[in-house]
Amino acid sequence: MQDDAASTSQTPSVYGSSYSEEEKRILALCEQFKQGITVSVIENDMPHLTKQMVVDALNKLLAKNKLQLLSKQDGSLLYKLKDPVLLHKLKGANKEEQAVYEIIERSGSFGIWARKIRAESNLHLNVVDRVLKRLESKKLIKSINSVQAPKKKFYLVSSIEPDHSLTGGAFYSDNQFDSNFVEVLMDTCYKYLATKLKSAEAEHGKDGPLTVVNAAKVTSKEMQEYIERVKLAKIALSVQDVEKLLDTLELDGVVRSCSGGYGGKAGGGGVKLWRAVPDCTPTPHLLYAPCGVCPMAHRCCDMGSITPQSCRYLEEWLQ
Numbered sequence: 001m002q003d004d005a006a007s008t009s010q011t012p013s014v015y016g017s018s019y020s021e022e023e024k025r026i027l028a029l030c031e032q033f034k035q036g037i038t039v040s041v042i043e044n045d046m047p048h049l050t051k052q053m054v055v056d057a058l059n060k061l062l063a064k065n066k067l068q069l070l071s072k073q074d075g076s077l078l079y080k081l082k083d084p085v086l087l088h089k090l091k092g093a094n095k096e097e098q099a100v101y102e103i104i105e106r107s108g109s110f111g112i113w114a115r116k117i118r119a120e121s122n123l124h125l126n127v128v129d130r131v132l133k134r135l136e137s138k139k140l141i142k143s144i145n146s147v148q149a150p151k152k153k154f155y156l157v158s159s160i161e162p163d164h165s166l167t168g169g170a171f172y173s174d175n176q177f178d179s180n181f182v183e184v185l186m187d188t189c190y191k192y193l194a195t196k197l198k199s200a201e202a203e204h205g206k207d208g209p210l211t212v213v214n215a216a217k218v219t220s221k222e223m224q225e226y227i228e229r230v231k232l233a234k235i236a237l238s239v240q241d242v243e244k245l246l247d248t249l250e251l252d253g254v255v256r257s258c259s260g261g262y263g264g265k266a267g268g269g270g271v272k273l274w275r276a277v278p279d280c281t282p283t284p285h286l287l288y289a290p291c292g293v294c295p296m297a298h299r300c301c302d303m304g305s306i307t308p309q310s311c312r313y314l315e316e317w318l319q
């Protein structure tokens with residue numbers, strides 16, 4: 001972040017005198033970071049402001065209808081510039097539409113369903129339904145069905161991407177878990193790790209098995225970048241999505257994970273690393289011979305009632 005002087009000098013003057021320098025700078029930051037900013041971004045950019053001054057400036061911008069407040073999955077708050085096109089469309093809206101729109105806007109990427117809008121707005125459900133239809137026809141809001149409650153319709157501001165808890169994330173398509181797609185992704189992950197293991201064996205085989213294992217490790221981020229490069233998914237997979245795939249492969253016993261960095265690998269301690277489990281050497285067929293677990297082995301010899309010649313278990317195994 002810039003120092004104070006630089007920050008102020010970069011503040012655009014498109015906002016009139018009704019905006020303080022702090023408010024102008026916050027708006028400039030929101031324009032720079034379109035996905036929204038947290039209070040700490042503002043505090044880092046303008047360290048001379050106290051927490052109270054930052055909160056006051058943000059509240060003024062919210063009151064001026066310049067910013068929208070969103071809550072992230074971890075509970076932290078995000079301030080985002082309001083879309084001027086939406087604001088223009090909203091200008092022609094009546095009071096009921098504005099009230100419902102504001103409630104939907106506050107719900108952020110989690111969305112809100114009609115009954116909750118009714119409870120918060122004190123409007124009759126029929127009125128809420130009518131207003132929702134009008135807002136949808138004006139393309140101010142959109143509705144989606146949640147994967148967790150497919151019969152429930154959730155409403156969001158049209159410019160906001162729904163949270164994974166609503167869509168199910170990258171592995172869902174049309175509200176259904178896309179098992180074929182997940183299998184392709186898991187196969188791709190495994191093949192990538194197996195190829196890494198093979199090249200590690202070729203390059204470091206002479207240095208011992210530990211060196212091979214270390215050289216075959218891949219970070220979750222590296223795997224996510226690979227999936228992105230091969231363009232398998234229509235929507236970008238997050239590192240957490242990729243870790244879910246790798247966790248499943250680990251439960252299948254074909255991949256192993258460990259934490260922390262290792263020699264020369266970028267991403268040091270705390271990073272999750274993955275490697276393919278080498279194929280086991282095929283078990284020699286002799287080990288399956290029944291004699292190894294036979295309770296009569298101590299009495300089995302060339303003569304008598306228990307002999308290999310007369311043993312049907314040995315006969316079956318030989319066949």
Ligand code: SF4
Nearest residue numbers: 291294297300308311
């Ligand atoms: S030959 Fe048959 S009886 Fe003898 S030890 Fe093997 S399994 Fe047991």
